[in-house]
Amino acid sequence: MDKTAYLDAARRHCESRGCRLTELRQQVLELVLEHPGVVKAYQVLADLQRQRGAAAPPTVYRALDFLVEQGLLHKVDALNGFILCHHFDCPHDGLILVCERCGGVEELDATGCLSSLTDAMGKVGFTPRAQNLVLTGTCRSCQA
Amino acid sequence: MDKTAYLDAARRHCESRGCRLTELRQQVLELVLEHPGVVKAYQVLADLQRQRGAAAPPTVYRALDFLVEQGLLHKVDALNGFILCHHFDCPHDGLILVCERCGGVEELDATGCLSSLTDAMGKVGFTPRAQNLVLTGTCRSCQA
DNA sequence: TTTACGATGTTATACAGTAACATGTAGCCT
């Protein structure tokens, strides 16, 4: 999917959820799109300032939070960063692997891999919220 | 295990690994012990300042990093916090469950539950960093 | 038109984490 098609799909995705992909939000999404792998909020902020002059942290954090809310991005807590989700339109129990060395992102289908985890949680009465697992580590090409 | 026994076990654990649980490190560990669930670094810092006067961030971060290194604490990236590990003496992969409603934290030993995930990652050549999975959801006592 | 609501702008601040360098402390070697 090329960039334009992706943005179109993202717009339709938001509208189908009763939200608007405003110009600012799209601009932030495009900035994330420019980067491979993990993007940091303050990197986006710097990019945004280069494009439209003054901009403050809340501007970019609000846009990023919105995009995460819509499922267009995932937050990677361990790295204080964000990554694109390429499957926002189909519900997926994804397993997202982030390489600590090259910043590359890989997505696995974890369906069928989570049953034992779910069982373990069920034994203590814990009900997990649907969410994506994000793990950090080292990818194949970065193995020492 | 009561507090004294825990601290004794922690001390022996460190010494068996060729490290010392110094007075400062033990003091930080005790401060973490005082809190149920997740503890934040700056909360520990504030507590520490109340006990021994001046103290700066590096003091508490160094101690916390040491304790994580020894396996006595786990870092919870999603919450920028730390939790006690109650079975530091046996190697394990932690599965940390955070209740969205009451904020309680529970750690499961997921060592036997991750093989299918590990297999899936192995197939793409990905080596996960030793880490804890953090999931949010609803705990038993908060079930609606 | 008025009202309400969502989005954005703006300022200031809180919270999280680290670099770099100084000082102390304990064991070891000569």
Next chain:
DNA sequence: AGGCTACATGTTACTGTATAACATCGTAAA
């Protein structure tokens, strides 16, 4: 003893991450 070494802690200053609180603006329903 004197000096060497390694580790632990103290201290200052800073970078990076994130949010609170309030102001402004556009749009669309009432």
